[in-house]
Amino acid sequence: MSPIRVGIIGLKPIPTGEDISNQPGYWAGAAHLPALRAMPEDYEIVAVCNSSVESATTAIKQHGLPESTKAYGNQDDLANDPLVDLVIVSVNVGKHVLLAKPALEKKKDVFVEWPLAAGLAQSEELAKLASAAGVRTSVGVQxxxxxxxxxxxxxxxxxxxxxxxxxxxxxxxxxxxxxxxxxxxxxxxxxxxxxxxxxxxxxxxxxxxxxxxxxxxxxxxxxxxxxxxxxxxxxxxxxxxxxxxxxxxxxxxxxxxxxxxxxxxxxxxxxxxxxxxxxxxxxxxxxxxxxxxxxxxxxxxxxxxxxxxxxxxxxxxxxxxxxxxxxEFESKVPAIAANVARQYRAFAKGDTETFATxxxxxxxxxxxxxxxxxxxxxxx
Incomplete structure (x- = not known):
């Protein structure tokens, strides 16, 4: 079975010489990236989307992703990429609806960090969009x-x-x-x-x-x-x-x-x-x-x-x-990424008992x- 092709929104470039593990805004690099890399048979990162193409390009180089990885500067271009199966949204919760909506409208599977959205009304909006699209979803309560x-x-x-x-x-x-x-x-x-x-x-x-x-x-x-x-x-x-x-x-x-x-x-x-x-x-x-x-x-x-x-x-x-x-993950990836990796494994297997939709x-x-x-x- 072919790996799930992933596009990540929010994989920021790393400030020179800084530890990003506990800094706000760097969760994609600290947890999602090592988790996904730990299971190449299940996932392949094919695109990165940041606030600009330049930022995404820099992140791709800094994180050592393949040169073939696409760089996008807005969520609509990422959603329109036919080679992306799963869009990961790892940014401030206030932007979750804005960034996830185009992918859902293009009927792509979507992973959104917790909280699902800013408050109940926005969370219900995202859940309704996902249901209408009939796609697979996951939320980062790992x-x-x-x-x-x-x-x-x-x-x-x-x-x-x-x-x-x-x-x-x-x-x-x-x-x-x-x-x-x-x-x-x-x-x-x-x-x-x-x-x-x-x-x-x-x-x-x-x-x-x-x-x-x-x-x-x-x-x-x-x-x-x-x-x-x-x-x-x-x-x-x-x-x-x-x-x-x-x-x-x-x-x-x-x-x-x-x-x-x-x-x-x-x-x-x-x-x-x-x-x-x-x-x-x-x-x-x-x-x-x-x-x-x-x-x-x-x-x-x-x-x-x-x-x-x-x-x-x-x-x-x-x-x-x-x-x-x-x-398999306790000693395989950094501790902060282990539960994220377990969640991704469950998603790949369709085990909804251990990941949240x-x-x-x-x-x-x-x-x-x-x-x-x-x-x-x-x-x-």
Missing amino acids: ARADPLVVKVKEIVESGRIGQVTNSSVWISSGVLPYGAWTEGARYYLDFKSGGNNFFIYFGHFLDSFTHVLGDFAELQAIMKSTVSSIAIFNTKGVLINPAHPKTSPDQVLVQGILESGAVASISVRKPKAEIDGASFRWIISGTEGEAEVVIPRSHWQFGEVKRTLRLKIGENETQNVDFLYGD FESALKTHRLLDRIIRAAGWESF
């Missing part, structure tokens, strides 16, 4: 493909811990800057941008939570922004604005009853540093035992190498669960919107 999440879902569905009665989650966003922010990521401070602590940091986890345990039948919520302004610095460390407004929430509480009947609570806090060094602690309690997931200081979707899964059944000793047995990711957007409204914030 933690669904993490062997850890796959194993937790297997444990729950197998009944090993019995019927789930409770799930409690403690999340810290201390890994994100507290008193200073990067100039290129100011959108993260704006709630209405659709790309911030609530939609991205919390949203990635929430997608996995419901993927494993199901949706909320009823819920209550509190959202609060305890920090109303933050200092902005450029990449050279120069202060740009000492008090840039911040409207995105940094404290979130959600509690309610799941459709399964289990009680659930999720607490998101924003400390300067976690007292226990954990960004995520997730306990699932059942009638026969409990499972616990701990992610050290990191992002949920990144597949932190020190993430752990423990299981206790009845009065037996707590055991550490090996969830990486037989995995536009329609299934839309369910997470709808839940986020329910939380917003339950907290008394303005939906969009």
Whole structure:
């Protein structure tokens, strides 16, 4: 079977001598590129589209792509390329609809980073366009493909811990800057941008939570922004604005009853540093035992190498669960790209159990919107 021919929107050139792994705007190069390169039998990168042909050409050369790789300066030209099967959109969420729409209208398969779009209305628009086009879609909530999440879902569905009665989650966003922010990521401070602590940091986890345990039948919520302004610095460390407004929430509480009947609570806090060094602690309690997931200081979707899964059944000793047995990507690609690679593998195989489509990711957007409204914030 021939590889899927890929066109990437957002593979930026690399600033000389800079580490792009944690910089905003460079996710395509840090994660998508190594993931795709790890499976040449499944994917072939044939085009790059940036804000200009010159930028795309530079990126193709810097990233060592073949000379035959096409360079485009707008999304319409990429969508019109008959040799592109799959268009990847890896840019700021505010541009997702604009950049994905031409490819959908040309009936090309589309991969869009998470969030699917800026808010519920735009997300529904993209899902509707994809449905009308009848194409295959994928959304970058790559933690669904993490062997850890796959194993937790297997444990729950197998009944090993019995019927789930409770799930409690403690999340810290201390890994994100507290008193200073990067100039290129100011959108993260704006709630209405659709790309911030609530939609991205919390949203990635929430997608996995419901993927494993199901949706909320009823819920209550509190959202609060305890920090109303933050200092902005450029990449050279120069202060740009000492008090840039911040409207995105940094404290979130959600509690309610799941459709399964289990009680659930999720607490998101924003400390300067976690007292226990954990960004995520997730306990699932059942009638026969409990499972616990701990992610050290990191992002949920990144597949932190020190993430752990423990299981206790009845009065037996707590055991550490090996969830990486037989995995091909943990040591094959950079850690930050491993879950992205697993998602691409699932997409190539048509395994919709471990990757999100536009329609299934839309369910997470709808839940986020329910939380917003339950907290008394303005939906969009």
